[in-house]
Amino acid sequence: QEKLVESGGGLVQPGGSLRLSCAASGFTLGWRYDIGWFRQAPGKEREGVSCITGSDSRTYYRDSVKGRFTISKDNAKNTVYLQMNSLKSEDTGVYYCAPYFCSHFPSVPSGSWGQGTQVTVSA
Secondary structure, X not given: OOEEEXXXXXXXXXXXXXXXXXXXXXXXOOOOOEEEEEEEOOOOOOEEEEEEOXXXXXXXXXXXXXXXXXXEEEOOOOEEEEEEOOOOHHHOEEEEEEEEOHHHOOOOOOOOOOOXXXXXXXX
């Protein structure tokens, strides 16, 4: 079964850091798949956070996370990461990863989603 599994979320104080992982199973990410990270805060619409292209690892970020978040991938581990630094309360939400077309960033794709990973930024 092809799927992406998110992990790495947790409770962190403002200014802290977390690294989220998006592990692929049942298929190889390689150069074929762009991967996007998305988040949904309570009572809000899901939004695009970042994206990385499969072909040349070009990266995309929403304005509010530029300079604080870094997306990367490790093809050997078949995993995409989202390093989040200087976290703010407004970064709180459930974070999801999904196959995507970075050319569509930051629009949110339709379709099914995994379970996501909860990020809570609070003192």
